Amino acid sequence: MSKILFDVKNLTKHYEIKRGLLAKPKIIKAVNGIDFNVKKGEILSIVGESGCGKSTTAKLLMTIEKPTSGEIMFEGEDITKFSENELKKYRKKVQIIFQDPYSSLNPRWKVGRIIAEPLLLNSDLQKEEIKEKTLAIMKKVGLKEEWYERYPHQFSGGQRQRIGIARALIINPEVIICDEPVSALDVSIQAQVLNLLLDLQEEFNLTYVFISHDLSVVEHISDRILVMYFGDIVESGDVDEIFSNPKHEYTKTLLGAIPKIEV
Amino acid sequence: MNLVEVKNLKTYFYSDEGVNRAVDDVSFEIPEGKTVCIVGESGSGKSITSLSIMQLIDKPGKIVEGEIIFDGVDLLKQDENYIRGIRGSKISMIFQEPMTSLNPSYTVGFQIDEVLKLHHKELDKKGRYERAIEALELVGMPYPEEKYNEYPFKLSGGQRQRVMIAMAMACEPKLLIADEPTTALDVTIQAQVLDLMNKLQDKKGTSILFITHDLGVVAQMADEVVVMYRGHIVEKASAKELFEDPRHPYTKALLNSIPVPGKHKRKSRLDTVDENIDYLQFPKEIR
Numbered sequence: 001m002s003k004i005l006f007d008v009k010n011l012t013k014h015y016e017i018k019r020g021l022l023a024k025p026k027i028i029k030a031v032n033g034i035d036f037n038v039k040k041g042e043i044l045s046i047v048g049e050s051g052c053g054k055s056t057t058a059k060l061l062m063t064i065e066k067p068t069s070g071e072i073m074f075e076g077e078d079i080t081k082f083s084e085n086e087l088k089k090y091r092k093k094v095q096i097i098f099q100d101p102y103s104s105l106n107p108r109w110k111v112g113r114i115i116a117e118p119l120l121l122n123s124d125l126q127k128e129e130i131k132e133k134t135l136a137i138m139k140k141v142g143l144k145e146e147w148y149e150r151y152p153h154q155f156s157g158g159q160r161q162r163i164g165i166a167r168a169l170i171i172n173p174e175v176i177i178c179d180e181p182v183s184a185l186d187v188s189i190q191a192q193v194l195n196l197l198l199d200l201q202e203e204f205n206l207t208y209v210f211i212s213h214d215l216s217v218v219e220h221i222s223d224r225i226l227v228m229y230f231g232d233i234v235e236s237g238d239v240d241e242i243f244s245n246p247k248h249e250y251t252k253t254l255l256g257a258i259p260k261i262e263v
Numbered sequence: 264m265n266l267v268e269v270k271n272l273k274t275y276f277y278s279d280e281g282v283n284r285a286v287d288d289v290s291f292e293i294p295e296g297k298t299v300c301i302v303g304e305s306g307s308g309k310s311i312t313s314l315s316i317m318q319l320i321d322k323p324g325k326i327v328e329g330e331i332i333f334d335g336v337d338l339l340k341q342d343e344n345y346i347r348g349i350r351g352s353k354i355s356m357i358f359q360e361p362m363t364s365l366n367p368s369y370t371v372g373f374q375i376d377e378v379l380k381l382h383h384k385e386l387d388k389k390g391r392y393e394r395a396i397e398a399l400e401l402v403g404m405p406y407p408e409e410k411y412n413e414y415p416f417k418l419s420g421g422q423r424q425r426v427m428i429a430m431a432m433a434c435e436p437k438l439l440i441a442d443e444p445t446t447a448l449d450v451t452i453q454a455q456v457l458d459l460m461n462k463l464q465d466k467k468g469t470s471i472l473f474i475t476h477d478l479g480v481v482a483q484m485a486d487e488v489v490v491m492y493r494g495h496i497v498e499k500a501s502a503k504e505l506f507e508d509p510r511h512p513y514t515k516a517l518l519n520s521i522p523v524p525g526k527h528k529r530k531s532r533l534d535t536v537d538e539n540i541d542y543l544q545f546p547k548e549i550r
Contacts, residue, residue: 049449050420157305186304186476188536191520195532213449216479220522221530243524257454259479261506261523 005175005207006038006061011070013056030056032231033070038175038209043201045210045218045239047254048228054211057228058179061209062096063087092122095168099180101160105152111138112148115166122171133170141166141196158189165196175207183214194221215258219243227251265332266437266470267293267316272329274308274315285311285324287494291487293438298464298471300481300502302517303491304536309474312491313440316472317356318346334437352382355431357424359443364427365415371426372411375399375433382434398429402459421452425459432463442474457483478521482506490514492542500550510550513542 013031031053038044046054059065061072063079071078079090095118098104105114116134119125125133135145141162152160161181168176178197182190198221201208212218218225218239225242227235227250235248246252274286286308293299301309315326318338331338333354338346358364366374375395379386386394392411399407402425415423424444431439441460445453457480464471473484481488485502490511498511509515519534527533536542 049451187478188304188517188520191533191535194522195535198530198532215450216522216524219524219529220527220533239529253451257450259454259457259477259483261479261482261518261521 002042003040004037005040005075007073008034008036009071009073010035011057011060011072012068013060013065014068029231031060034233036226036233036236038207040174040207041205042223043208043210043221044224044226045212045222046226046228047212047215047218049213051230052228053231054228055179058096058177058209058211061177062094063090088122092171093173094175094177095171095173096177096179097161097164097168097181100184101157101164104164105160107152109151110148111143111150111152111163114152114163115170118167118171137166137170141169156189157185158192161185161193162196165200169200172204173206175209177209177211179211180213182217183212190217197221215255227254264295265292266295266334268330268332269312269316270330270332272312272315272331273327274311274320274324275327276324278323284494286315289491289496291489291496291499293470293472294486295470296464296468297486298473298484299487299489300473300475300485301489301491302475302478302481304476306493307491308494309491310442313356313442313472313474316440317350317354351378352434353436354438354440355434355436356440356442357427357431357444359446362420362423362447365423367415370412370414371418375426375430378430378433394433398433401432401463402429403455404429420448421455424448424456428456428459428463432467435467436469438470438472440472440474443476445480446475446477460484478518490517495543496547496549497542497545498548500548504550510548511542512545514548
């Protein structure tokens with residue numbers, strides 16, 4: 001059995017919405033006591049519709065949000081109790097790719113600097129070494145060396161997503177959290193980025209937590225799936241099992257709603 | 264019978280850098296009571312084609328050439344007054360973003376009423392209210408009388424899109440142009456909206472021009488499919504023909520780039536549309 005990287009227990013995130021001075025605040029239960037684990041080297045997808053809590057879960061794993069309660073064990077340690085210093089080390093091992101390749105890159109920075117940023121923050125490497133590594137990773141994700149000095153606006157959506165992937169990859173993470181990485185892209189570009197993600201996973205034995213609402217993409221790339229609905233995991237299991245024999249009513253509805261191309 | 268015939272349409276955009284031939288010599292028909300889908304990727308000209316039919320092309324864009332025959336009349340030869348009479352009443356449009364295409368400062372009812380005021384001058388206030396409620400009922404809006412007085416922010420994405428469809432259908436248009444109407448919606452809501460559009464078509468015999476990049480949606484909606492690439496139509500066929508036997512290399516590449524269970528092995532690498540190939544070099548496949 002492969003090693004368990006993440007072991008999440010009773011993870012909860014509630015948001016309080018204040019509705020005026022005297023009114024009782026409303027509690028939004030974005031994530032409502034979920035348990036799951038992530039194994040090394042697998043692609044685990046979290047699926048569900050808007051508001052189901054899948055992106056909040058990603059943010060909790062990334063420590064962008066603090067949980068209301070529960071624990072997130074990563075390699076045996078609870079990341080919710082980490083100090084700043086420990087968090088810095090943690091973030092070297094866990095990186096994220098965002099949905100929108102337009103708003104997730106700083107428009108005033110050249111591509112070389114955007115990709116090198118994690119190294120600039122987290123390593124003592126010399127300038128020359130950093131540049132070398134940056135160029136190597138650019139090549140790996142299919143970006144040309146001569147684009148090093150360009151700005152993000154000079155790139156297409158697919159190329160920008162490659163820049164985001166290169167930035168996530170440059171400090172050799174173990175896990176990449178992919179938050180809807182292809183849903184802003186045209187189908188043909190989507191295929192290119194999926195191919196790249198699969199290649200990289202094989203080459204570096206990466207683990208992906210893949211957040212998506214696109215079930216045909218999820219079925220194509222995942223090993224295991226969690227189905228979320230209103231903050232709860234309603235069903236989880238191997239991808240084959242869930243797609244061929246969904247048990248929960250909501251999973252059935254979701255699968256039935258995908259427009260299908262019969263071939 | 265064809266409700267719409269687009270013949271050799273050319274819509275260009277002019278800038279200091281030159282001419283962008285967004286739509287370049289495009290011809291197709293929309294039969295009465297049928298759904299025609301235009302598929303293509305961003306920049307293929309699919310939205311500009313639909314805006315050209317509505318004549319909503321602003322400077323620096325211009326319809327340079329062609330004919331748009333609607334109900335036997337060439338719209339490009341008519342004046343602005345004639346077009347304004349047709350827009351909304353005979354041709355309606357639904358856009359992608361239901362969040363931004365409704366006015367946030369007015370109630371749902373006010374906005375439907377406004378459409379009716381413009382296009383159904385024979386109706387009095389009470390008649391318009393009844394028609395509006397009827398339209399909301401038709402699109403399956405729960406509690407139509409209550410929703411009539413709500414502001415758009417109180418509605419969910421799917422309900423907002425229902426309001427847009429209700430507004431578009433309130434005047435019983437002959438042609439409904441839907442530009443990516445479900446792209447911003449969740450799959451289960453998308454399924455409801457698509458189902459609703461099909462039902463309305465059955466009931467009212469409306470022709471639909473459906474713009475989308477989602478081939479799954481095309482398979483579910485289309486009678487006829489037009490595939491656009493860089494301003495040109497590269498393939499035109501019935502939906503059945505297109506999916507069973509795609510002929511143009513671009514169509515094939517596009518179809519192979521989406522993962523289909525049973526056809527693509529899990530984690531196999533998908534085919535891609537090659538950016539270095541100019542697919543216009545291949546002969547057009549018009550069926």
